[in-house]
Amino acid sequence: MPGCALPGTPLADALPGINACVHCGFCLQACPTYLNLEDENDSPRGRIFLMRSLLEGTVRPDDPSVQQHIDQCLGCRACEPVCPSGVPYGQLLEATRATLRESRPTPFLARLILFVFARAWLLRPAMFFSRLLAATPIPTLLSGVKGRLGFAMAMLASTGRSIERSRYNAIGRGERGRAATLRGCVMDGLFSATNRATERVLTVNGYAIVDAPGQQCCGALHAHAGDLENARKLARRNIAAFEKSGAEFIAVNAAGCGAIMKEYGHLLKDDPEWRERASALGSRVRDVSELLAAAGPRTGGALPIRVTYDAPCHLQHAQRVTDAPLSVLAAIPGLELVPLHDSDQCCGSAGIYNLIEPDTSDAVLAPKLANIRDTRAPWVATGNPGCLMQIGAGLIRADIPARSIHPVDLLDASYAAFGQ
Amino acid sequence: MTRTEAVVTTVREGVAGRTPLRIAGRGNWLSAGRPVSAAKTLSLGDDSGVVSYVPGDLTLTVRAGSTLAEIERVTREHDQWLPLDPFGSDDGTIGATIATASAGPLATNFGLPRDLLLGLEFVNGLGEVVRGGGRVVKNVAGFDLSRLLTGSWGTLGVITEVTLRLYARPKVDRSFAVSLEGSEKSTTALLRTVAASQLAPFALELLNGAAARSLGLGDSAALLIRLGGNAPIVEVQLKALSQVARTEEVEQSTWTEFREIDRGAESVIRISTLPTRFLGTAASILADTQPRVVISINPRRGVMRLVTSGGGEQELMTTVDAGIPVSFPTDGQGAGTSVIFEKLPPEVWPVVSPSVVSDPLSRGIKNAYDPHNILNPGILGD
């Protein structure tokens, strides 16, 4: 492009991706924000056009409406699988957010959250506090309060509602290789039971669990918000930690984390020292459902419940993993899987989006809840903490008698039932 | 001087002398439509012949005065046909067929004239030569003057040339009659079965006793069906039909006779509505013995045609009565129904249907294309 208005920015580097867009519009109907906000500025094609305009200089990075439309993107990447030209939208979005960050401050709430997540010493007490809070009746009491506080409380309340199961001893031969699990921050903080279940079901299915001390937050939230610097910092630490663990697979039970870790190579593409290592590590990252599906997975005891499945965007669009979670559920005898209408649509969670853009998030969530209600299933399985909490909170607040749950927890409960 | 220029000259003379023109092809259908008072007839009956025909393109461009018989003859040589069989005889011209948007039984499968027309040339009421559409099978260049002129009854322009879409002649083309002599209930049951089936007939008409009798198909109501295509497709359909009804093969000429059923008719009324309306009502309409009203129903298209000959007011009233349950159904869904008068006694027109072009858009178009109102004035009303 002659006369690039933003030379040397991450966005300028992303120009080839922007140029791949031929403006065909096939992405419009795949975009949850376009369907809800009904303005092309809030569609992939429109946002790419804004990105191009930023580079052409026809709009300025400090233009508030440009910032608003870029902010309003969920980053669900539902546009990527429908794009015939293969526009790497997720990467373009990150590059844009990184570029815009330079010209304006990140909103205080987002900054605070990202600040905490980047620091293990702050994150742990924060999560501890959240966990303590979740164990009390307070979140449930406050979950009906209007606005963000109520929603946040409902999110916390939703984390304390997993399926009952007895203890069992997970025994396996480890014949499928060594796997280190990403503990994650939200998963570790609020879904630690799911993390333990993940280790148990992997063990049963022939993976030897190894420890990877020194691992950090994956950096996804930072990258999505355009804070590439901190995302890279976290990525480097994780690469080092997982390399040292000697694991053949890095098992991730949070779709958002898995997506970024698989793309560490892209994140560190300009870092000659880490580029190769990042790609190598990325190629060993698997969603837990992929590892389980590769092993069958083994059948457990009967769990006669009705379950519907909602596909996390970062699993189906970003990682293109669609069948594996279904085969996990299929391994549970007695489980009745009810199809969820528009299960491929985003739930509106999108990392910290539901806290930063509450209105759009609610609008995106509403049809999801209605569809869940229609299935009359008491359980909604989905493999990402953001989605678990977003859907879980929505169900509580809409008074729908259903709970969100990680597929791994269901498989774990099935194994527990077998043990009895 | 080309033949189009001859038309231009006549129209310009009409404009100069303010003498209205009656536009005619072979003059077969002049009794249809509202009365026209015109000093002069502009006949295109002799302006016939093929302008361009490349069989591989399956398109045909002919002068408007070409008769349907002529088109049939030319295309048959290449095993092709124009599946357009308007009521009347094959002696009618293609120009008149397009101008009046006349269709016949084959419309069941091949659509209306508007669906078969690719482009045309006409002379407007100012004596200007205008072309719309083109000679290729797909074309969206410019506003659609071809559709505008189709069914305009010569009031917007004198059609001088048309380009049509052709089809390959089917390898097999057979027709069958089913006598509907059973109870109304059994007839309705049969109609419902046929409607729900996978049958894809070229043509399908239900005839009342009067219609069946005039075709020599006996005294009871009858179903007339035409199946065409490759051998297996006709075979499988015939088999399916035979399982629900007793079929009897009839000559293809039965259709020719059927199309001439309104010869000498005093009034012809067409009622177009939602096809399902006929599922419940057809049996009783057909059974109603109206010896002098010839009724045919195309249940696929949702069209009923009522024809009376001789008589006058009484017959007309009877005809209208017969159409009432369909035109004004008790379900309150009458909005989707059109009653189209093709032919009426002259004195009845102003009462029943003074005009179908009185809306501002139609008036505006007429005024733009024929500002001096010299082309078939009054045939669609004012």
Next chain:
Amino acid sequence: MTPPSQLNASAVADRLAEIVGDRHVLSRQSELLVYNSDGLPGYRRQPRLAVFPGTRDEAIAVVRLLADEGLPFVPRGAGTGLSGGALADDIIVVGLHRLKEIISLDIDNRRATVESGVVNLRLNKYVAPYGLLYAPDPSSEAACTIGGNVAENAGGPHCLKYGVTLNHVLAMTVVLPSGEVVDLGSKSGEHDGYDLRGAFIGSEGCFGLALEITVKLTPRPQTVRTLLADFMSVDEAARVTSAIIASGIVPAALEFMDGPTIRVVESSIYAAGYPKDAEAILLIELDGLEAGVSADLEVVRQVCVEGGARNVKVARDDAERTKLWQGRKKAFGAMGRLAPHLIVQDAVIPRTRLSDILETIHAISEKYGVVVCNVFHAGDGNLHPNIAYSADDPDESERVHSAMVEIMRACIDAGGSITGEHGVGLDKIGYMEAIFSETSLNAMCALRSVFDPDRRANPGKVVPVHSCREWNAVASARGAASVREPMPLAAEPARPSARSRNLESDLWEDR
């Protein structure tokens, strides 16, 4: 004629916001940028305002306000058009994409009534459980709206057998540019009087806005078979196409893709398993009753083999069939992989001329040193030569545009048309005089003037203004300034891209 507006843009925006709500009126230049192009982004025109009514009543109120103020506007659906038809040059965009209600479905009578913003594929998914389909299937079906399809008289691969939008629309409720609401056509299918519905379809937004559209639905065929035949020469595939048509079989679709197109599709996520070394493939679909389809399938296979097909493969199941079609339907989008910019052409030729025209196109591409990807509806002779290039290279742009002009001329000379389904819009307006006489263009202008006496709906599209005799007489009597009084500029319009300037100047200079 209503007087031109005395209001400034922000006052108009306020009045529009009273009708549709603040959120659905855009007036900031930076927010209007994305509305400055459609599916053919070589053209850019910066609108002044954009308004998105959410109900039919709001749409009517918007049009009435614009009529009262004498303001010109451009209707827009999903903005997937490929002729620059939905571009608003410093005037108001009226987007109808929020009108997305499926109003009624009559299964037994096989018709549906929808609002104009309903997406084509959504209607199809909605009626599929009832064994029905809406036949026109433009390649943009996943995004384009039924209202847009009506405006453009959209086609698609399956139009070969089933016909275009024109053949599937029964009735419409339309708001004319004056704000008057009229019903066109008849839900029963037939009516007498002038075929105003037929005249409206394909009027490219110049006659008003269709708000409510009743369409015919088609029963799903009992059997569908899809064949993939590959060839080592373009000429063989072209000849086989002509031979299939001449055989009398009417395939549901008969699509052609040449080697460069095959290879770009195969490198995309819509890789369909087309043989990458082939120089052409034909995608042939037959449908109908099982017995008839099987017989025709053998005939078609025979014609392909005799015509030099290397392989003829029949899709085994729906999944494989869908894959074959996805590759075809997304081919145009996939060309974004080749170069940053793309010209998509649309022309029609008589089907017997396919082989020699393709040869001509090849010669033209060699002459100008450009790569033409041919992917098109061969069965009805509807060509889509596409050229991927970089608009940043002035020399390349020049060559590309010269090649396109020459290709169009070859199609016109062969007795063809300048557009089969994309519409005239801005892109083809320069060619209209090459295929229509002055009196014909004037007749079109006259028709437009009946629907829109003030020329406020989509001005400057379809028919070149200078060829409109009456209009020019009226305009000169009033003084040219009164034809369109532009609102005072609030901001600098976007600078047109290098390629849009090139493209237009080529067309206009070419006349």
